[in-house]
Amino acid sequence: MSALMWWLIPIGATVLALGFVLLRSRPARPTTAEDSMQSLRRMQQAMERPLPSAPPPDDPADRPGSP
Secondary structure, three states: OHHHHHHHHHHHHHHHHHHHHHHHOOOOOOOOHHHHHHHHHHHHHHHHOOOOOOOOOOOHHHOOOOO
16 A cells, blocks of 8 residues: 555656646636737638749659669
């Protein structure tokens, strides 16, 4: 029974530490509707931007392990 008590201390500390980290790592919620709308506007503007052009494809002969 005493071995169980010694294991409960580090397990309990680990659970508390994980809970603390999970709570602290959450993104902050917008405080006002204006902040939320501004974030939505920024996302929409980013989605409207064209994608960068793709780089030219690699030559298969340049890859390691090719004959």
